[in-house]
Amino acid sequence: MKKNKKEYLISMDNNLINKQYIDPKSDTFEKVVFLYDSAIKELKTKIEILQDEMKLFYGYEPIESISTRVKSSESILKKLNTKGYEPTYENLFEKINDVAGVRIVCNFKKDVYKIAETIENMQDVRVLSKKDYLKTPKKSGYRSYHLVVSIPVSFSEGTMYVKVEIQIRTIGMNFWASLEHKLKYKNDSISKGDSKSLEKYAKVINSIDDGMFTIYDKMSDDNDFLYLDAADDEPNLKKFKFKL
Ligand code: 0O2
Numbered sequence: 001m002k003k004n005k006k007e008y009l010i011s012m013d014n015n016l017i018n019k020q021y022i023d024p025k026s027d028t029f030e031k032v033v034f035l036y037d038s039a040i041k042e043l044k045t046k047i048e049i050l051q052d053e054m055k056l057f058y059g060y061e062p063i064e065s066i067s068t069r070v071k072s073s074e075s076i077l078k079k080l081n082t083k084g085y086e087p088t089y090e091n092l093f094e095k096i097n098d099v100a101g102v103r104i105v106c107n108f109k110k111d112v113y114k115i116a117e118t119i120e121n122m123q124d125v126r127v128l129s130k131k132d133y134l135k136t137p138k139k140s141g142y143r144s145y146h147l148v149v150s151i152p153v154s155f156s157e158g159t160m161y162v163k164v165e166i167q168i169r170t171i172g173m174n175f176w177a178s179l180e181h182k183l184k185y186k187n188d189s190i191s192k193g194d195s196k197s198l199e200k201y202a203k204v205i206n207s208i209d210d211g212m213f214t215i216y217d218k219m220s221d222d223n224d225f226l227y228l229d230a231a232d233d234e235p236n237l238k239k240f241k242f243k244l
Contacts, residue, residue: 022087024073032089033070036100039151039162040068043102046125050118062111064171067103071096097129097148098165105174108213109134112168116145119166126150126161134173140184140195141202142177144169172205172212 023029044066051063071079076096077087085091092099106112112134120127131146145168150161169177180198184190 020089022073022077022089022092024077028089029073032092035153035160035162036070036164038153038155039164040070040100040102042151042153043125043149043164043166044068046122047102047104047115047119050115062106062108062114064105064107066105069101071099071101093163097163100162100164102164102166103174104166104168106168106170108216109170109209110213112145112170116147116168119147119149124152128163134169137202137206139199140180141199142180143173143202143206144177170209172209176202176205 020028047063047066051061051066055061076092076099079096080087080091083095085095104115106115116130119125120130126149128148128150129146130148133142133144133146137143147166147168148163149166150163152159153162176198180202184195184198
């Protein structure tokens with residue numbers, strides 16, 4: 001008999017495995033990774049289409065690079081442990097937002113907001129949470145725009161919504177975050193002085209980001225139709241028309 005097509009969050013409908021402990025060597029874990037990997041493929045394609053469209057229609061490429069990863073089993077288990085959760089599949093689905101991760105590196109802060117807004121407006125993407133660490137940087141100095149979304153992925157049994165964390169940041173922010181991650185983020189033994197220095201460098205990079213944009217902005221107003229002035233309260237879509 002044909003089953004009804006179902007739409008569900010990955011966390012809701014896997015009662016058979018929900019309470020099981022995660023075994024990274026098992027077939028079950030391989031299948032879980034496949035689900036997250038499939039969501040990453042879907043989302044990456046959407047973002048690549050955006051980039052191609054902006055290049056072709058407006059001659060502007062706001063995205064410098066897109067990278068993706070499925071979190072390693074060690075990292076998943078470590079994060080569950082740090083947060084005080086049992087290492088079950090249910091907790092993996094429910095409590096870890098970044099099992100699937102997509103990082104979008106943009107040229108300027110304005111591009112970060114444009115890309116975030118465009119993803120948030122995608123009809124089939126559900127936004128579960130957003131964190132604007134550009135406006136409110138973390139104590140470490142970390143800046144980035146985080147979205148946790150769920151993406152519909154079609155499988156033979158129906159459509160499943162799978163969680164993906166998207167980090168959107170400038171080239172400068174990415175430079176800082178990548179090095180800081182290596183130097184400090186997962187290393188408790190770094191000195192207070194070095195932490196302070198890293199925080200200071202984050203501010204320096206932020207002012208370089210702003211300075212580079214000022215130069216760019218003076219040189220070109222060609223692409224401004226991609227964006228609205230902050231004061232303009234028209235919906236963005238009005239200015240964002242295809243020119244064939
Ligand atoms: P990894 O190794 O990069 O995967 P939540 O995920 O919302 O339940 P969390 O972890 O506090 O809780 O969320 P948050 O603050 O949004 O951070 C998620 C991810 O952002 C981290 O994942 C890092 O990738 C990145 N991040 C956050 N803060 C910092 C920071 O101070 N420095 C750097 N370099 N990256 C940061 P993971 O799993 O912690 O690490």
